[in-house]
Amino acid sequence: MDFTLPPEIETLRLKVRAFVAEEIVPLEADSGNYNEFDNIRMDLLETMRSKARAAGLWAPQMPKDRGGLGLPVMGWAAFYEEAGRSIFGPVCLNCQAPDDGNMSVLNRIGSVAQKDRWLQPIIDGDVRSSFVMTEPHPGGGSDPSMMLTKAEKTGDRWVVSGRKWYISGAAVAKHFILMARTSDDPRRGLSAFLFDRDQPGWHIVRRIGNMGPDEHGGVCELEFDGLEIEDSNRLMEVGDGLKITQIRLGPARLTHCMRWLGQAKRCMEIAAAYTSEREGFGMRLADRESVQTAMGGLAHDIQVGRLLVMHAAWKLDQGDFARKEVSMAKVHVADTLNKAADTCIQLCGAKGYSRDTVLEWIYRYARCAKLVDGASEVHKMVLSRFYSKESNDFWSWGI
């Protein structure tokens, strides 16, 4: 077992670290750099994206012949963690959700024509994208078998009707990946489609307000009332929807974890700076055992998360779905991010609660980590099912 990074990935990691430190982190301190939803201003984002491209730090998950860096999933882990050090990092380097997961799945399963039409503009940074799956009751949420949005075939077209919500980025997206029901078959009842913002037959009902800083394009509720999709814009085969969901969500969940680890480390960095300077009751805060226990505990949680992420990344690189490993990473890293933000706010006193650092931003954002791409309870249910089936082999090494 070799835990060192290949030299070219280590070199790249250091380059990302320097770019984030020199170019992106300084932007966070100026409130004028934010939009009204607490994210980086769009015009500034375009400037930063040009700089990232010029620096060769762009679309790490995409193949080189399409303009990406062609890294294996283990390389993404190193890259994204460094990008995640800044709250603006991933979006500036084109490795943020939901584009990141959408690009990965299109690259994996799209035909060449579909990649040229739908994927390439996202890689190039010309358009943004959304993944459209979750529905209001009684439709599909944690349980996708409850999905009600229908796509019905008429001639060479599919006609879509139904309602979706909490769709990230929908208000700025141009390319959409839609999951819809095409039959009542319990295993093969869902299919995946591509559509463009400018097609008629759907609209955004509302941008849903939430507690966190918002992705560009927010989270939105959508209604479909006759959207027509050509059969050539269907992904894989009719009935492959659940399979496509697995192909998309495995890596997408893991890249969330990679970015969140970067954020959790940033929280520690801010708390370390404060507690090493601040004194009270005759000593530096950093010299108090209770502070050291808190910081040591976080360092430990983060490293457990990094090992879980790397193990899952390695399995994905071997062609495995890594369902168990991704679920374990997702549950643990979501908890770690929440704990890191909360603990570090506490250690920084009033400053932690203020907007003088990004701790309060990360704290608000962190709460969605236990919900997005599968609630923690659902991941634990999946793990328990694996354990019931595998017993002690649950912990076997290898594929």
Ligand SMILES: Cc1cc2nc3c(=O)[nH]c(=O)nc-3n(C[C@H](O)[C@H](O)[C@H](O)COP(=O)(O)OP(=O)(O)OC[C@H]3O[C@@H](n4cnc5c(N)ncnc54)[C@H](O)[C@@H]3O)c2cc1C
């Ligand atoms: C910020 C944000 C962005 C999102 N972006 C997208 C997006 O881009 N595209 C998209 O399609 N969706 C998106 N979602 C939706 C997200 O994927 C769903 O919220 C998630 O899958 C859970 O579905 P639900 O909200 O319907 O919860 P429900 O299924 O209603 O579950 C509610 C709660 O019940 C509990 N629960 C559910 N099942 C079980 C179980 N088996 N065992 C124990 N407890 C259980 C959990 O605590 C869960 O949180 C986003 C959500 C948020 C908050």
